[in-house]
Amino acid sequence: CLPDEAKVILKSLASKWKNVLDPNALEVIPLKGAMTNEVFQIKWQTIEGEMSRKVLVRIYGEGTNIFFDRANEIRTFEFISKNGQGPRLLGRFAQGRVEEFIRARTLSAPDLRDPTISALIASKMKEFHDLEMPGSKNVYLWDRLRNWLSEARRLSSPEEVETFRLDIMDKEISLLEKELSVSLKRIGFCHNDLQYGNIMLDEVTNSVTDYEYASYNPIAYDIANHFTEMAANYHTETPHVLDFSKYPGMESEQFMFEKY
Template structure:
């Protein structure tokens, strides 16, 4: 797939990357073998462009190390990402999580990206999320992630981020898109939603906020789960993070139409509660039905916030990203789900509602 960004297109190197790789090889006592370099674009990423780089290991003294291969992951930042999050804060989060033993190690930065340790594990598929054994492993890893002690602020970022993204979307969108996606009433919808679903009993934890299958890896030898890619990570209600994971079960980003969502695949009540029960019981103490039911209810409410979050993300991305993905159609589907599910979930929560059929049906 040709990607119009600072990536390996027609042999063009991202600025500073070759120098960084040469420096890393030197630190390892090796020579960077550019002639033997193999570059593989890893599909499925919608924020950055990701590559696997491999080259034969050659020691400075000339030893070829018996045919060994050095492999790293190169992440080239997508266009316009400064509109979504602060890159310096994201890198600090990455480094902090690495210190906690989470995810890959950061090997270095170049002007438009970074080089990371390559994890020899399998990225999950959309079908893997529905496997009960794999789902139980994910729930336990999420619980572990949420309990991490990360740098402040330890206040939920969700609502401020939604308002900031709405402001950005309004500044970018054409009048036609502003009208079609009803941006003029989303400010009151965000306020309504915040008042309707934010409650004192809800647990706040360090959330990943993008728990799609492509950000979860598994070592099939020992069933170890690794969560990667922390661009959107922040403190938030844990119910929001779980809701995000459930919503991602409607997606398959490795098809000919990766932007199309199938909400018939959204997990049913039994599957949702099974995941939540495993999540709450991961410390070893079996969770009773009351906290399971309460968290399940909260998760369904936060699914609404999730639709607004990724709807705005898709709309902004349509204007700033050059990755081949139909962001507007993706955004339309997320907003449509918000308006469709809001009356059912909030049960007359108020506000000026847009009819569920006000945009084209999926």
């Protein structure tokens, strides 16, 4: 299930680790929870016996490039990892990459409503927003919405265009851009996809993962998106349906603002 390019990188990495018994004897374990990629834990037996060396392989989902710029995502990943905000990049191949394996657990939907975890997310979000990324600092939100709308129209039938009102949505985007660009003036480097599956809880790093959608945007948008993600549960038969009874109340929002 792993591309040959990935296997070459993995064997090269393992051969440099003196405690690995056999660089060719790797164990591949599929991991659940990823939305757009296939993710695997890779293990090698070590001379210590029960101990093992581990890395993570991420294989990009087919067709996901219509949602984000993969080259930009890689640059973001490299920069953020150098700034201690996530796993280290260990290797790249055409269809994916090899990352440091973080010994942590991915959050679940209910975790987002835990005050202790919410406080950690708020502080991590602040660190993220304060990052000085190289390159353009232009807001990308509106162009991204228009790009997605264009792709949705291309893939939809005339009936679907009418049902989902795709023919008028560009006007709504322009209206929102005009109205909100005046008030949302604080721009920062935003994650843009801070849902529970992209947050790994580690007592040392409290890592945030998966930077595919990261870009400069109004920080208020990033916070609002996180609140909306609290209404989502991607591990149901209807992952696209939001349950707004789970949306945080004013007290929970204020708590997070204070921790931010």
